[in-house]
Amino acid sequence: MDRPGNRCPLPGYPRPSVLLCLLILTASFLTYPMLRTLSLQLHSAVTGSYVSGTYSIVLVNCPNEQIAREIARAILDKKLAASVNILPKASSLYFWNGEIEEATEILLAGAYF
Missing domain, CATH: 1.20.5 (Single alpha-helices involved in coiled-coils or other helix-helix interfaces)
Incomplete structure (x- = not known):
């Protein structure tokens, strides 16, 4: 066999x-x-x-801390994020109307699962 x-x-x-x-x-x-x-x-x-098993991290610049907090609360109320961090004083350089601009902003960092 x-x-x-x-x-x-x-x-x-x-x-x-x-x-x-x-x-x-x-x-x-x-x-x-x-x-x-x-x-x-x-x-x-x-x-x-x-x-399940996928995730994203989103960074958003806001003009001030009050707006950052409002956005963070709205995101958490709708359970769109596991957490949102507000980081003070992010310096941003960017083009606007063909010129380089500079601004101090508040950075929102959210972990989305």
Whole structure:
């Protein structure tokens, strides 16, 4: 009786070596996190739904602390974020009407899960 491990390979094809099998197995383990992340992002984009295990961090500059607090409370009231941090005095440089402008702003940092 012929056991599966003793069957001869097809003509012209060598029997896979243990090293080749280990190489394929290692490559599978190394690429799994990347493939999982890509599949979760694709599912979320196609369905428009939240997928457990995905997260985002959003940074928003506000003109003053009062507006930053109002935005933070509104985000938390609607349970759109797990937490919102208000960081004082962020210096921003940006283009406006073709000129470089500078402003001191309040930075909101939110972790969205």
